[in-house]
Amino acid sequence: MIIIIKNGEVYAPEYIGKMDIVIAGGKIEAIAKSVSVPQDFAKVRVIDAEGKLVFPGFIDAHVHITGGGGEGGFKTRTPEIQLSDIIAGGITTVVGCLGTDGVCRDMNGLLAKARALDEEGISTYIYSGSYQIPVNTITNSCRSDIMLIDKIIGVGEIAISDHRSSQPTYEDFIKVVAEARLGGLLSGKAGIVNVHLGYGERRLQYLVKMVKETEIPIKQVIPTHINRSINLFDAGIEFAKLGGIIDMTTSSDPDHLEEDEVKASRALKMALERGIPVEQIQFTSDGQGSMPIFNKKRELIGLGIGSTKSLYIEVRDAVLKDGVDLEVALKVITSNVATNLKLYNKGVVQEGRDADLVLVNKNDLSIETVFAKGVELVSKGQVLVKGTFEK
Template structure:
């Protein structure tokens, strides 16, 4: 099957103008000003994209694909994510992780869900481990996991500066990062350690110490949830200026924002105004994590679930309300996570790359069509493909 996308304004993520895109199988075969195909022997699907901006497929680098939560008892465990939750949000590549609960959930279940999402039509990877150090691996150790299991690209989410963490020593943390790095080098993977940063006063102390006292590159770890407070975010801006990466979490609640959490779209603008390189910033949704919500008097009302739809919403808000140019805004969910995580052939619209494409209406920037691995998953705002057990 050949698919020809006609006349969209293409952001690769750099703007390259109005182009046609030819997809062959699951790859981008050609990008050109005008592509005409004259043959009766091939099946060709044509998509008119005159009214669209065309972006690379979005990468969500931190999702609880088998559910999260559970910190308020068994009934607070959140459900698994569904395929159409991801595709309707423009997400064509997802990285799964475990959080606090690695007892009733485990790395084998995470691996199975990652495989299932791949079978259903999107690209799926995962981290080994959870909040805890030492890590409970899929095989014998994290080196084997990263080197021998294709889907495992790093370790995470490891919790620091949080009462729910395993309270590791700096030596334990340092050794973990070193093991992940070496395994990544041997397997030609990122070997990234995804770090959950809590709201403890210790902040990113371990990350600073790792940078100052070891030879491990600062880019070997990615702290996430860095927009949970103004003080933490200020620390992380300084950290970025030394070359570090930061990841902002898009799922939030009104109550959290009232207590000082920074909205991702405004956080992105703050970082750029402080001369943080756009290449060092990414967004992730923390989807399927549990979020407490409250009334105006602060009374606990219940739990909501982190949404992957928040990922692009914050990028769209950055464009529409923070006046960040489109090229920079979409980098935080396309080429930046692709580079940070060494996801080859992802994050860009280039010939020979994976055919992961998002088309948004150029009037309101809402997601209209989504293609994952060459297959049309969302058409005219509706999911064409759903998971086996979706209604």
């Protein structure tokens, strides 16, 4: 069936005005000021998007799709993510990763879960590896993982500046980045390295040293959790001034924010005010990872689970609460991520690209409709398509 979305105001993510969008075969076939529909053409569905804004489908490039956590013992391992948790937040593309536990969760399971979510209706990719170096792989090399396995587009999340990391030397780290880059070059993929940053005092030292002492381009690495503390955020700003990409994590407990943690929406505003181009900023949710909750005495009082829904919530807050322009804020979960990861069919509303679209209410920016690969998965705020084992 051909679907025509009429009268919506389109952010591609740049604002292009009120347009009609034609969807066929999972692609955006046409975008025009007005598309007429023959009355005798039965296989056309028309959706009136008057009063709605139309966005590209959101991309979440850091999700623990097979679950995360486990740092408080086996009972603290978080469960696998479900399809409805992803699409309810407007996300149509995810990149799955392992975390601290590279033993009980492995690359085979990660790849299988990615393929399952793909079969259920969204687009999926994964990173090779976990916190540790040597890197956990499928083919015994992260370079060949990237080259030979369609869904593997990079390496991560490799942990540095964190007591939970494998404490790799700089030489260990830079060899992984070089392998990932070569795998990307030979396969036409991004080959990026997603770098987990903890609270350690070394912060981004390895990344800055890479820029100063090697020929590897600065955008081959994407440091994440930059907003976990103000000191790390400040170091991230200096890295961005060198030309690097910085990634803000959106999952947090607003009632138990760390004392020096910077909320992602506010971090975006602050980075823009410090002169960082928005194209060098992206958001990821850290969805389904474990989220420790502390009281003011720094005592652990509970565990939560990172939410993929936080990805768009923080963008929305950036616009409605922090005064960031909508088309600027949207880029951190759409076109910027697509560019960084070389996902050329994603992150934009353009003819010939995948029909991943999110329709929101113009007044409060709440999500109403979600299309992934041309299929309506969410309608009027209600999930239409659930995962295989969801009730």
